[in-house]
Amino acid sequence: MSGWLGVLFAKLVWVGKRVAAPLQRSDGPNKFRLSSVDTATTTYDGDIGWASRPPATVECPRCESEIFQHNVRDSIDCPRCVGEYSHDEFPDLKLLYLTCPVCRNRMEHGQRHPERFEIPEWATCTGCRYHWEFDHSYDS
Template identity: 60%
Template sequence: MADDSHGLVATLAAAGSRILAPFAWLLGRLIEPLRTGDGPNKFRLSSVETHTTTIDGDTGWAYRPPAMLGCPECGAGILQSDPRDDIDCPSCSATFPPGEMTDLELRLLICPVCRARMEHGQRHPEAFDVPEWATCHNCQYHWEFKHFY
């Protein structure tokens, strides 16, 4: 009789753990971001200047996302990872200074967080020849060109 009751208790305990397992998993997912550890803070919050509801963001030309530009010589794509980097074509070896970005075709901006294609645009096309904002719909990163009105 003792062996049967022990087996019944083990069966009930296993059934209970299967029922409670999803709740334990959910509780763990909710508590994990609040735990402190040895590493840096992992919370990603949008910059105050961007005034968005995005998860992460930056403001200013120095923090502009990587850009894919079109080479006017051969039509190849040129990746300019940083806005201060020279624009060097990998196909034909044409080189342009960073300031000539406005003279080249801007094909896309690449999200620095998840590497997805960003939606971008201009708010003042008659005043600026560069993108003034970019948003990643994949990870909710947002960038704003900082300027004074």
């Protein structure tokens, strides 16, 4: 009987380790995993289109300050210097990060066609899973 219990206990420890392993891996830097985005069956909060782009923070080309642009159509005014840029100039500015409109986390962002666009084409929040896509129709 004690031998059987010993085997059972060893199995439980083994299962426990297997379950704990993926959790321990997430202690590292918040690596973006493509699978969470590409899973079409998963429903998540999100928006599509440039007009719905999450608030962005760009770098001022004059003084390297961070400039927050809440809305895509807002002008981009540097809070530190006289730098003033129209929303048309967004692609010329260096994008630092996008802010999740749901939970205010910094989002992961990237491009799918760097040769075609100079703006982010997707952004995803590792905190609440909010996801934004520039457009879904470019493949068709």
